[in-house]
Amino acid sequence: xxxxxxxxxxxxxxxxxxxxxxxxxxxxxxxxxxxxxxxxxxxxxxxxxxxxxxxxxxxxxxxxxxxxxxxxxxxxxxxxxxxxxxxxxxxxxxxxxxxxxxxxxxxxxxxxxxxxxxxxxxxxxxxxxxxxxxxxxxxxxxxxxxxxxxxxxxxxxxxxxxxxxxxxxxxxxxxxxxxxxxxxxxxxxxxxxxxxxxxxxxxxxxxxxxxxxxxxxxxxxxxxxxxxxxxxxxxxxxxxxxxxxxxxxxxxxxxxxxxxxxxxxxxxxxxxxxxxxxxxxxxxxxxxxxxxxxxxxxxxxxxxxxxxxxxxxxxxxxxxxxxxxxxxxxxxxxxxxxxxxxxxxxxxxxxxxxxxxxxxxxxxxxxxxxxxxxxxxxxxxxxxxxxxxxxxxxxxxxxxxxxxxxxxxxxxxxxxxxxxxxxxxxxxxxxxxxxxxxxxxxxxxxxxxxxxxxxxxxxxxxxxxxxxxxxxxxxxxxxxxxxxxxxxx
Amino acid sequence: xxxxxxxxxxxxxxxxxxxxxxxxxxxxxxxxxxxxxxxxxxxxxxxxxxxxxxxxxxx
Ligand SMILES: Cc1cc2nc3c(=O)[nH]c(=O)nc-3n(C[C@H](O)[C@H](O)[C@H](O)COP(=O)(O)OP(=O)(O)OC[C@H]3O[C@@H](n4cnc5c(N)ncnc54)[C@H](O)[C@@H]3O)c2cc1C
Numbered sequence: 427x428x429x430x431x432x433x434x435x436x437x438x439x440x441x442x443x444x445x446x447x448x449x450x451x452x453x454x455x456x457x458x459x460x461x462x463x464x465x466x467x468x469x470x471x472x473x474x475x476x477x478x479x480x481x482x483x484x485x486x487x488x489x490x491x492x493x494x495x496x497x498x499x500x501x502x503x504x505x506x507x508x509x510x511x512x513x514x515x516x517x518x519x520x521x522x523x524x525x526x527x528x529x530x531x532x533x534x535x536x537x538x539x540x541x542x543x544x545x546x547x548x549x550x551x552x553x554x555x556x557x558x559x560x561x562x563x564x565x566x567x568x569x570x571x572x573x574x575x576x577x578x579x580x581x582x583x584x585x586x587x588x589x590x591x592x593x594x595x596x597x598x599x600x601x602x603x604x605x606x607x608x609x610x611x612x613x614x615x616x617x618x619x620x621x622x623x624x625x626x627x628x629x630x631x632x633x634x635x636x637x638x639x640x641x642x643x644x645x646x647x648x649x650x651x652x653x654x655x656x657x658x659x660x661x662x663x664x665x666x667x668x669x670x671x672x673x674x675x676x677x678x679x680x681x682x683x684x685x686x687x688x689x690x691x692x693x694x695x696x697x698x699x700x701x702x703x704x705x706x707x708x709x710x711x712x713x714x715x716x717x718x719x720x721x722x723x724x725x726x727x728x729x730x731x732x733x734x735x736x737x738x739x740x741x742x743x744x745x746x747x748x749x750x751x752x753x754x755x756x757x758x759x760x761x762x763x764x765x766x767x768x769x770x771x772x773x774x775x776x777x778x779x780x781x782x783x784x785x786x787x788x789x790x791x792x793x794x795x796x797x798x799x800x801x802x803x804x805x806x807x808x809x810x811x812x813x814x815x816x817x818x819x820x821x822x823x824x825x826x827x828x829x830x831x832x833x834x835x836x837x838x839x840x841x842x843x844x845x846x847x848x849x850x851x852x853x854x855x856x857x858x859x860x861x862x863x864x865x866x867x868x869x870x871x872x873x874x875x876x877x878x879x880x881x882x883x884x885x886x887x888x889x890x891x892x893x894x895x896x897x898x899x900x901x902x903x904x905x906x907x908x909x910x911x912x913x914x915x
Numbered sequence: 916x917x918x919x920x921x922x923x924x925x926x927x928x929x930x931x932x933x934x935x936x937x938x939x940x941x942x943x944x945x946x947x948x949x950x951x952x953x954x955x956x957x958x959x960x961x962x963x964x965x966x967x968x969x970x971x972x973x974x
C-alpha cells in the first residue's frame with residue numbers, strides 16, 4: 427500500500443487529493459494536511475466583502491467530505507520535509523503541527539511515498555511596513571478579501587464608510603500593497619463591486635474611488651496584458667481596462683510600489699522614481715505572496731531548504747530557472763510535470779510551485795526598486811495542475827517508475843476570470859475574460875503571444891450568470907456531490 | 916445669443932481627467948446590449964462554448 431500525502435487543502439490540493447483517492451480506491455492511502463477546518467471558494471470572497479454573500483455561503487467544513495471520501499484528514503500545518511528520511515530509516519516523511527482536532531500544538535511525523543506541496547501563498551503583509559501587524563497578520567490600516575474572515579471584516583469597515591458618505595466625502599483606495607504583488611484580478615473585481623454597491627446605496631457622489639497598483643499599464647493583470655477581439659479590432663486589455671475605469675469615474679495610479687502605510691495615509695514610489703502620498707478613508711490592498719516557509723532537511727539533518735525551494739519560498743519543479751533577459755523568455759521555460767528535480771516523488775501544484783520568471787515585462791524604478799506584477803496562478807490553472815499531478819502519481823503508484831507522467835504547462839493552458847459586480851440575476855454585470863494560453867507563446871502565436879479566438883473579454887449579464895454558475899458548480903464539486911468528476915476544473 | 920447645450924450623459928466622464936479623455940467609453944447602444952436579455956442569452960451560450968473549448972484545450 428502506497429501513501430500519498432498532500433500538504434494544503436485549497437483549490438490545487440483538494441483537487442489532487444480527491445481525484446487521487448477516487449482513482450486509487452482503498453488499495454492506497456491519501457492523507458491531507460491542511461491547517462484550516464473549512465474549504466473556501468476564494469473567488470466568492472469578493473461578494474462577502476461587499477455584503478452580497480455571507481461567509482457561510484463560501485465555506486464548508488472539510489472533515490465530513492474527507493470522511494466520506496476515505497481521505498485521512500489532519501487539521502495541521504506542514505512544517506518540514508525530510509525527503510531522505512532520517513538516521514536509521516530511509517523512509518521520507520514530513521513533520522506537521524496540529525491546529526485542530528483537539529491536538530492543537532502537537533507535532534507528528536507522517537511518512538510518505540509521494541508528496542504534493544499545494545500550500546498556496548503566504549499572505550506576506552509584513553513585506554510593507556504598516557500593511558501587516560508585524561506578526562504576519564494584516565495590520566489595522568487596511569483591509570483584505572484574501573480569506574473569508576478578512577472579507578467579513580472588509581464589509582463591516584466598508585459599511586462604516588458608506589454610512590459616513592451619506593453626509594461627507596470619503597476616499598477609497600483599492601489595489602496592491604507592494605511592488606511585487608500578483609492577484610490584481612481580485613482587487614479589480616472588488617473595486618467594481620464597491621462602485622456598484624455605492625451606486626445602489628446612493629452614496630457614489632460622495633465617494634472618490636481610486637485604483638493603485640504595481641502594473642506598468644492598466645489591464646496588465648500580471649500576464650503582461652492580453653489582446654482580444656472587440657468590434658472587428660484586436661485590442662489591448664489596456665484599452666479595455668481603461669475604458670471600464672473611465673466609464674465608472676474611477677481614477678488610476680499605476681507603476682506604484684506602496685512602501686509605507688499609516689492610518690489613513692500611504693506612501694508610494696512610482697516607476698519614474700517619484701515618491702508620493704495618497705490619503706484614504708478605506709483601503710483594500712492585496713499583499714505580496716511568498717511560499718509558506720516550509721523547511722527541508724536531508725538524512726543527516728542538514729538544512730536543504732535552498733535546494734528544494736526558490737528564494738521566494740515556492741518549490742522548485744521542472745521549470746528552467748536559468749536567469750535570462752525578458753527577450754529570451756520562452757514558453758518552454760514553464761514547468762510541465764511539476765516534479766521536483768532532486769526528489770522525483772515530490773510534486774508542487776497551484777501557487778506553491780516556483781515560476782521560472784515573471785510573465786509581465788520586468789520593470790524597476792531609477793532607485794532600483796522592482797515594480798512589476800508577479801505571475802498569477804489562478805483557480806483554473808491551479809485545479810488543472812492539481813488534477814494532472816494526481817494523474818501522474820496514480821500512474822506512478824500503479825505502473826511503477828516508468829509510468830506516464832501527465833503534463834500541464836501554463837503556456838498551453840487557458841484561464842477564465844469573471845469579475846462580476848452585483849449579485850442580482852438581472853441587475854449585476856460582469857467583465858468576463860478568457861485568456862489562452864496564460865503564458866504567452868510568441869513562437870506559436872507571433873504578435874500577441876496568444877490565440878485571439880480564445881482570448882476575449884466582454885461586459886454584460888452573460889458573464890454575470892457564468893460567475894453565479896461557477897460559484898455553485900465549484901462548491902458542489904468540492905463537496906464531492908454526485909457527478910462531481912464531470913465538472914471541469 | 917445663448918447656445919443650446921447638447922448633453923450626452925455617457926460622454927461626460929471624458930472631461931473629468933486626461934486619462935479618461937484618452938480612452939474609449941461605451942455609448943448608449945453598447946450599454947443597452949450589456950443588459951439586453953436576448954442578446955446576453957446568446958452571448959452566454961457563445962461564451963460558454965468558448966470557455967468549454969478553452970478548458971478542453973487546457974487538459
Ligand atoms: C479575493 C480573491 C479572488 C480570487 N478570484 C479568482 C477568480 O475569480 N478566478 C480565479 O481563477 N482565481 C481567483 N483567485 C485566485 C485563486 O483563489 C487561487 O489561484 C487559488 O486559490 C490557488 O490555489 P492553491 O491551491 O494554490 O492555493 P489555496 O487555494 O490558497 O490553498 C492553499 C492551502 O494550503 C493551506 N496551507 C497553508 N500553509 C500550509 C502548511 N504549512 N501546511 C499545509 N497546508 C497549508 C492553506 O490553508 C490552504 O488551504 C482569487 C484569489 C483571491 C485572493
